[in-house]
Amino acid sequence: MKQAEPPSLSALIQALCCLPGIGKKSAQRISYHLLQRDRDGANSLALALTDAMEKIGSCERCRNFSEAPVCGLCLSDKRDGSLLCIVESPADVFAMEAAGYNGKYFVLMGHLSPLDGIGPQELGLDKLAAYLAGAPDTGAGGDVREVILATNSTMEGEATAHYINEIVRKYQIRVTRIAHGVPLGGELEYIDSNTLSHALAGRSEVP
Amino acid sequence: MKQAEPPSLSALIQALCCLPGIGKKSAQRISYHLLQRDRDGANSLALALTDAMEKIGSCERCRNFSEAPVCGLCLSDKRDGSLLCIVESPADVFAMEAAGYNGKYFVLMGHLSPLDGIGPQELGLDKLAAYLAGAPDTGAGGDVREVILATNSTMEGEATAHYINEIVRKYQIRVTRIAHGVPLGGELEYIDSNTLSHALAGRSEVP
Numbered sequence: 001m002k003q004a005e006p007p008s009l010s011a012l013i014q015a016l017c018c019l020p021g022i023g024k025k026s027a028q029r030i031s032y033h034l035l036q037r038d039r040d041g042a043n044s045l046a047l048a049l050t051d052a053m054e055k056i057g058s059c060e061r062c063r064n065f066s067e068a069p070v071c072g073l074c075l076s077d078k079r080d081g082s083l084l085c086i087v088e089s090p091a092d093v094f095a096m097e098a099a100g101y102n103g104k105y106f107v108l109m110g111h112l113s114p115l116d117g118i119g120p121q122e123l124g125l126d127k128l129a130a131y132l133a134g135a136p137d138t139g140a141g142g143d144v145r146e147v148i149l150a151t152n153s154t155m156e157g158e159a160t161a162h163y164i165n166e167i168v169r170k171y172q173i174r175v176t177r178i179a180h181g182v183p184l185g186g187e188l189e190y191i192d193s194n195t196l197s198h199a200l201a202g203r204s205e206v207p
Numbered sequence: 208m209k210q211a212e213p214p215s216l217s218a219l220i221q222a223l224c225c226l227p228g229i230g231k232k233s234a235q236r237i238s239y240h241l242l243q244r245d246r247d248g249a250n251s252l253a254l255a256l257t258d259a260m261e262k263i264g265s266c267e268r269c270r271n272f273s274e275a276p277v278c279g280l281c282l283s284d285k286r287d288g289s290l291l292c293i294v295e296s297p298a299d300v301f302a303m304e305a306a307g308y309n310g311k312y313f314v315l316m317g318h319l320s321p322l323d324g325i326g327p328q329e330l331g332l333d334k335l336a337a338y339l340a341g342a343p344d345t346g347a348g349g350d351v352r353e354v355i356l357a358t359n360s361t362m363e364g365e366a367t368a369h370y371i372n373e374i375v376r377k378y379q380i381r382v383t384r385i386a387h388g389v390p391l392g393g394e395l396e397y398i399d400s401n402t403l404s405h406a407l408a409g410r411s412e413v414p
Contacts (some may be wrong), residue, residue: 005272005301006262006263006272006273006274006278007274008255008258008259008262008263008274009259009263009272011255011258011259012255012256012258012259014255015248015251015252015254015255015256016252016255018245018248018251018252019237019240019241019248019252020236020237020240021233021236021237026228028298028301029227029228029298030226030227030228031259032296032297032298033226033227034226034256034259034260035259035260035263035272036296036316038225039260041222041225041226042256042259042260043256043257043260044222044225045222045223045225045226045253045256046252046253046254046256046257046260047222047253048215048218048219048221048222048223049219049222049241049249049250049252049253049256050250050253051215051218051219052215052216052218052219052238052241052242052249053241053242053246053249053250053253055213055215056213056215056216056242065212065213065216065242066213067213067214067215071213089239089243090239091235091236091239094212094235109243
């Protein structure tokens with residue numbers, strides 16, 4: 001069996017297995033595809049990987065991925081600095097942008113998870129406090145008037161939102177949580193009962 | 208939207224999209240995972256990619272992937288040189304090895320597909336002819352006594368097998384095709400009718 005496979009091919013298959021959602025079989029298929037049909041693509045992927053790992057760090061203010069010390073979103077003066085949206089990951093920033101949000105962000109890069117050793121320190125909550133207080137080096141200038149908690153609607157996300165709520169209240173800043181309920185286009189009979197009871201509790205007056 | 212993503216991250220997502228089975232969304236998820244949790248893995252993947260693309264070529268005899276001019280399987284003297292199994296891809300070599308086959312291989316690296324410009328030349332059938340004739344530089348020494356056609360059981364695979372059959376016959380060498388029928392553990396009611404009629408036509412005497 002081993003004889004049939006050059007060592008550098010085994011190494012490539014092994015390395016591909018480290019990608020999330022890629023198992024042994026897919027890794028093999030991908031390797032064969034690259035070797036047979038797309039060697040240029042493989043070389044540019046290698047370059048892109050090295051390049052991204054080298055250049056991309058965290059924004060000093062919002063902790064989002066950034067090549068510069070402070071990211072474009074934080075520096076932009078076209079965005080509403082009085083709104084601060086707190087999300088778990090950079091992917092959530094994307095989702096919020098697509099939804100039309102135009103304020104600033106703070107990216108936790110995870111959620112509270114004591115069992116995995118992820119506490120307030122790891123989520124940069126001290127940095128968040130400094131941001132809200134308007135410490136000179138955060139560039140926030142203390143003009144945040146509303147903090148929007150947009151952590152995921154999971155157990156951990158809710159716990160994290162609750163914890164951050166306690167911090168923000170100290171600064172007499174308004175705290176809101178994004179609404180949970182029936183998704184647009186969702187049919188009641190297919191919605192889980194927890195979501196539905198949430199939607200019921202959060203009902204609003206018909207204008 | 209663009210503002211939210213550093214250019215090297217966009218480039219990485221773009222490059223990951225060239226992998227088969229990976230779309231925009233998976234590419235994004237993989238990039239985020241690597242940046243947040245597995246930068247070492249990403250760097251070793253980059254190395255493995257470059258390394259494999261640089262080192263791996265084709266075996267001069269069997270056309271399988273190989274780092275050396277002639278691959279380990281072709282050079283091995285523990286394998287039966289009188290059997291030559293013809294398969295479409297290196298993945299098929301793996302499957303045959305797992306099934307306990309112990310002869311030599313010839314890997315077509317594809318199948319006849321005139322519409323895609325893949326003809327006998329692209330499949331190295333001239334090399335196969337030289338191999339069967341026992342040309343000195345092929346190292347085969349003309350001792351092949353049976354050619355086993357193990358191309359896929361698809362339209363293209365069957366056409367390719369048919370074409371190769373015509374070539375091999377010229378050398379008065381026995382040609383066989385792997386059996387098609389009901390897979391072990393397969394239940395008749397769930398087998399498609401083509402396979403079943405094949406299995407019926409290919410029935411053998413109970414000893």
